[in-house]
Amino acid sequence: MSSKHGSIYAARGQSWNWNQSLPQASWDAPTCAYCHMLYVDDRGGRTTSHNMTRKIIWGMGVQAAGGQLKDITLTPENQVARAEMIKVCMTCHSEVKARDYLQSADAHKLAGDALVVEARNLLSALYADGLIQPGHGQLAAGLLPGPRFSATELPTTVAQHW
Helix, strand or coil, X not given: CCCHHHHHHHHHHHHCCCCCCHHHCCCCCCCHHHHHHEEECCCCCEEECCCHHHHCCCCCCXXXXXXXXXXXXXXXXXXXXXXXXXXXXXXXXXXXXXXXXXXXXXXXXXXXXXXXXXXXXXXXXXHHCXXXXXXXXXXXXXXXXXXXCCCCECCCCCECCC
């Protein structure tokens, strides 16, 4: 576990009362479910939901262009999602800490996305120049007719699997 919450869970979680529901939980640190499945209303009441995307701004595979971070996080829809997440964070932390942490996470996500875009561009150029060839495991024969194996193809009709 690399997070502080995860490290506490790994060290002490076996002694926690797992029969408690999330709204009544009094563990030393939150679990993934606590942060992502708990909802706090404006009066501090707690409920749970399996709708884990209600508070999430970034999805897996989102590739925001550089400089668009504010545009993405400051949309009205995403401000509602961020406010929901901050309410959960504030069951243990200050609002300032919660906002700062999530802004830092936004910056890390965008930096990671920029590296992925750079790597994709480098690989595409290497494939296009014939300097590398796809491995056998990258070819998914039979998914589409003809030489097309995925929706994203290289100039040489060799499919990229991202």
